[in-house]
Amino acid sequence: xxQSEFTRRLLLQGTAGLLGTAALARVVPAQAATDELRLWAxxxxxxxxxxxxxxxxxGIKLAWSPKSASADEALSKMMVxxxxxxxxxxxxxxxxxxxxMAENGVIAELDTARIPNWNLLRxxxxxxxxxxxxxxxxxxxxxxxxxxxxADSLAYNKSMLGQDYNSWEALFDPEFxxxxxxxxxxxxxxxxxxxxxxxxxxxxIKNRSDMQPDEIQGVAEFLIEKKKAGQFRTFWNGFxxxxxxLASGEVAMMSCWEPxxxxxxxxxxxxxxxxxxxxGHQVWNNIVMLTKDAAAAGKDAAFYKLAETVLSPWYTTRxxxxxxxxxxxxxxxxxxxxxxxxFDVADLKETLKRKEQRYAVAGNAWQNVYPTHLRTYQxxxxxxxxx
Amino acid sequence: MTVVTPREGAxxxxxxxxxxxxxxxxxxxxxxxxxxMTVFFLVPLALTLVWSVFERTMFWMEPGFTLAAYxxxxxxxxxxxxxxxxxxxxxxxxxxFALGFPIAVFVRRSLPVAAQHKAVLLFxxxxxxxxxxxLFSLRPVLGRNGIVNDALIGIGLIDLPLDWLLFTPAAVVxxxxxxxxxxxxxxGFLAMEGVPDYVFELCSDLGSGVVRTFVRVIVPLAAPGxxxxxxxxxxxxxxxxxxxxxxxxxxxxxAGTLVVNAIAALDFPLxxxxxxxxxxxxxxxxxxxxxxxDITKILQPYR
Numbered sequence: 001x002x003q004s005e006f007t008r009r010l011l012l013q014g015t016a017g018l019l020g021t022a023a024l025a026r027v028v029p030a031q032a033a034t035d036e037l038r039l040w041a042x043x044x045x046x047x048x049x050x051x052x053x054x055x056x057x058x059g060i061k062l063a064w065s066p067k068s069a070s071a072d073e074a075l076s077k078m079m080v081x082x083x084x085x086x087x088x089x090x091x092x093x094x095x096x097x098x099x100x101m102a103e104n105g106v107i108a109e110l111d112t113a114r115i116p117n118w119n120l121l122r123x124x125x126x127x128x129x130x131x132x133x134x135x136x137x138x139x140x141x142x143x144x145x146x147x148x149x150x151a152d153s154l155a156y157n158k159s160m161l162g163q164d165y166n167s168w169e170a171l172f173d174p175e176f177x178x179x180x181x182x183x184x185x186x187x188x189x190x191x192x193x194x195x196x197x198x199x200x201x202x203x204x205i206k207n208r209s210d211m212q213p214d215e216i217q218g219v220a221e222f223l224i225e226k227k228k229a230g231q232f233r234t235f236w237n238g239f240x241x242x243x244x245x246l247a248s249g250e251v252a253m254m255s256c257w258e259p260x261x262x263x264x265x266x267x268x269x270x271x272x273x274x275x276x277x278x279x280g281h282q283v284w285n286n287i288v289m290l291t292k293d294a295a296a297a298g299k300d301a302a303f304y305k306l307a308e309t310v311l312s313p314w315y316t317t318r319x320x321x322x323x324x325x326x327x328x329x330x331x332x333x334x335x336x337x338x339x340x341x342x343f344d345v346a347d348l349k350e351t352l353k354r355k356e357q358r359y360a361v362a363g364n365a366w367q368n369v370y371p372t373h374l375r376t377y378q379x380x381x382x383x384x385x386x387x
Numbered sequence: 388m389t390v391v392t393p394r395e396g397a398x399x400x401x402x403x404x405x406x407x408x409x410x411x412x413x414x415x416x417x418x419x420x421x422x423x424m425t426v427f428f429l430v431p432l433a434l435t436l437v438w439s440v441f442e443r444t445m446f447w448m449e450p451g452f453t454l455a456a457y458x459x460x461x462x463x464x465x466x467x468x469x470x471x472x473x474x475x476x477x478x479x480x481x482x483x484f485a486l487g488f489p490i491a492v493f494v495r496r497s498l499p500v501a502a503q504h505k506a507v508l509l510f511x512x513x514x515x516x517x518x519x520x521x522l523f524s525l526r527p528v529l530g531r532n533g534i535v536n537d538a539l540i541g542i543g544l545i546d547l548p549l550d551w552l553l554f555t556p557a558a559v560v561x562x563x564x565x566x567x568x569x570x571x572x573x574x575g576f577l578a579m580e581g582v583p584d585y586v587f588e589l590c591s592d593l594g595s596g597v598v599r600t601f602v603r604v605i606v607p608l609a610a611p612g613x614x615x616x617x618x619x620x621x622x623x624x625x626x627x628x629x630x631x632x633x634x635x636x637x638x639x640x641x642a643g644t645l646v647v648n649a650i651a652a653l654d655f656p657l658x659x660x661x662x663x664x665x666x667x668x669x670x671x672x673x674x675x676x677x678x679x680x681d682i683t684k685i686l687q688p689y690r
Contacts, residue, residue, distance in 0.1 A: 075653060079446050178550060184638060232637040234554040242635070244523075248529050250553075375459075378652050380644075383464030383550065385638030386471065 023370050032320040036061040037302045040077075040084050040087040041288065042068070044259075045147060047315070047322035058309040060302045061312035067091065078106045078291075088294030089303055094146060094285035101289060102138035108295035110142045114304045117311035120329040122144070122317040125285070126226055132328065132366060135285040136137050144287035147310040149286025151281035151358035152188060155246060155261035156253035159270040159286075168196035171253060181245055184235035186381035191282045193256050194219045199279035208280075208365035213376045246272055248342035258324035266341035274324075276354060280363025285328070320348055326355070430665065439659035448655050456660035464659070467647050472631070472641030473668075475556055476624035480617050486564065487615065491575030492605060496587065508575050511570040522562050522633045529553040529634075558634040559641075563624050570619040570638065576686045578612025579605070605648040610680045618672065625665060 039062050051062050067073065067090065074092045077083035083090070084106060092098075101107040112118045124130040127148055128137070136144040145355045150255045156165050171180050194211060196204040197219060226232065234252045236242045239260060245251050246264035255257060258274050265272040288310065290303040310313055311327060311336030320326040321343055332352060336345050358364075371377055405412040442451035460466060477617035494506045513521060528534045529552040538547035551557050586608070592601040606613070624630075640648070642665050649658035677683075 002393075075446050104446070129551050181637070227637050234635070234639075235637040237632055244526060248527065248530055249532055250526075374652070375654075376656070378648075379459070382468065382648075385640050386464035386467035387638070 018199075023028050035302050036063055037087065037299060038063045038065070038088045039306070039308060040065045040067045040083065040090040042066070042091050042286070044323060044325070045091055045288070045310075046287075047318040048356060051191075053264060053311065054315070057312075057314060058305045060305050062306075075100060084293045088297075088299045089288055089290050089306065091147070091286055093286045093367060093369050094144060094190050094227065095367045096131075098136060098144040098287060098289060099138045100370065102141075104123050104141045105378045107143050107289040108292045108293060108300070110145070110290065110307075111304075112142055115307045115311065117308050117329075120311055120313070120331050122330060123330045132283070132285060135366065138286055144289045145307040146287050147286040147315075147329050148286045148319055148323075149328045150325055150376055151283045151286060151355065151361075151364060152192070152255065152257060153277055153281050153358055154253055154275050155256050155264070156273055156275060157249065157270055160249065160252050162274065165253065165275050168192065168277050168302040169200065169254075171255060172196070172226055174229070174231070176252055178233055179252040180231060180357065181236050181251045181256075182235050183242075183255060184237045186377050186384075187367065187369070188255070188282050189223070189235070190216070190219050190381070191367070192379065193223055195277075195280040195282070195363055195365055198221060208363075209368040210371045211373065211377075216376050216380050220384050223384045227384065227387050243267060249386060251330055262324045274354065276357045276361065278361065278362045278363075280365060281358050282367055283359065283364045284367035285324075317343065317348070318335055319352060320333070324351060326352075408577055412689065413643075416684055434667070435466065435659045435662050439663045441656050443654055443656050453656075454550070456654070456656035457664075459647075459654070459657050460660050460664065468640040469642050469664070471556070472625055475559055475641070476621045478560050478621050479567065479624045482560060482564050483568050483616070483620050484613065487568045487571030487616070488606075488609070489576045489611075491572050491579055492601070494572075495579035495582075501577075506573060509554065513565075518627075518629055518632055519633075522629055523565065525558075525562060525565070525634060526553060529558060549560045549599070554636045554639075556636070556639075558636075559631050559639060562630040562634040563620075563627075566627070566630065567620040567623055570623075571613075571616040574612040574616035574619070575609060578615075579608035582608050614676045614680045618669075618676065621672070622669060625668075635662055 022180045027225075037060055041064060043066050046054065046064075051064055055062055055174065065087065074090060074097065075085075078090070078101060092149055098107065102109075102195040118126065122130075125136060127133060128140060132146075132149075136146055150257060154168060154171060156164060156170070159162065169175065171182070182192070184221055190211075194203070194208040194215070198205040198208060202222075203215070203218050205211060205219075212221065234245070236245055236254065236256070239257070242254070242256050242260040242365075243264045246256070246260065247268040247270075247272075251266070261272055261274040290300060294300070294303065311329055313329070313331040316329050317328045317332050317335050320332065326332060333349060336343050336348055393592055405411050439456055440446060440454065441448040441450050442453055443455070460469075491507075494503050498506055502677060526533070529548065530536070531548045531553070533548075533553070535544075535552060539545045540548065552561075582605070586604065587600070590604055597605070626643040626646075628647055631641050631644055633640035642661060646658045646661050649655070649661060
């Protein structure tokens, strides 16, 4: 072997070794320590600039991968893809997703006795017969921890309109033609419309969360009629688009998530209000789930620490402060008052009060990720889009 | 000094020489692009067609043969959205031609040779900014309280802001033209570059006016390039869902949006069926183009 061959061979071997190691590290994720949880979660789960405060509070390490809010991503990754090998815990919408995941053996059943803060959950979720019980359960067994929740409503620019609104009627009122918007998603948009149509007596809809084909058609035809009449400026997609629409004054009111209203109000400096609608709202939970693989690998203890933390007032009040969300738990007001230096207590108590008012409306409908007639929803939504 | 040719100097390195010899195994390297295209284009294309007739399940699909996905496309509002996006794409092509091709002709005919390529390269600059940013930045420009409306009101041309500039089909065309105009400029310029100067001199000597020269001489000679630009723009217009997403009206959708929506709804056969229809449309367009313009000339200089 001469010098040049030696050098070249060494170089090749070294390079191949490095590349091989790197490739292997990409393909076969290293087995993380049992106190480190590989968390695949929406950024909204983190009401801090970094995860460090959460890790310190929970006493665990997190290897976080950001996740979008789209349901298809979780389904394709966890059921078809390699998600179960990559992540120990993940978040998604409650009320359907946990059913799909549990039915397909992706997630582990939870022992709520290992989460002392479980008792802080409100009866709607904790009680097996509560109206939101289904959003964390599959076949009466708990599979998910609800970490944020809300009742989505109408945001309106009071500075521009000069008055308050308490009915979805305003959203469809020809007086505001071309100055309203809704979400470009058949789930929340058709549910909210159904709530309005039912409560106003324009249609009789038995279950606004899970409509029958003729009911879906009626709701879609109403939206098509309004759309053709020029009622909607647009249908918004995503957080930033929603904020932009409201803050720029492009629309005077729209159905949206509460953080959109909060950010738009701060950004524009205008009095943009998140109202309480007398007809009802779409109520939802976001949940965090533990994969069966992680439970088998001994990661359950770390997961229960995470669950304990997201249900604590320490976390829920910070969610409330940062995004206007909070899980359906009790104890927030006491915590806020005891830690007044850390929060704008008056503002947050007012936010909680409005939240309670929205939760209390009789016509509320819980989010249903997978309604029975899903294809009919999709089919009619395509007609709304094309109208 | 002894001159050593590669073959003579091969010695111990003859392995390399044998590899790269005309009849050596190295010639197989030239088949790599074909292998690449087969694996990453033809196979996925074939799978698209096969999967489009599979049975949909709750979360995936299973082998079978059904045209249900095509039924879901052709017998729903999706077809209307698709046809709307075809119409929007055609309008975009026409506007891009009206704006972009004269630029290409101007650069080719009126600028010094040394400046021509630099001028054309200027049109690359917008591509250096993210598509999302470019499109999103149109919103404060075209909105009710946007720069255009403020300017028009400021100079007294209008009293009330123009609503149709944003969240309308017109806004989609504006966004698409802004995004795809460089294709028309590039292709038009390349086509014009192959047209010798004496052609223009002949037209001038024969007394042909500017308009007549443009319509009867320049456009026919540049037709393959114009067609190439048309295909690029039309395909992107159908498939790039960001434009209707950010600038279109309520629920605005093009073919790309329909595919994304179908995947989001876990209706993979439907997504594949829509993609198959898009491919069929493009193949049809290319066949028509080939018949009319002989698209093999696209990459050939003018003779």
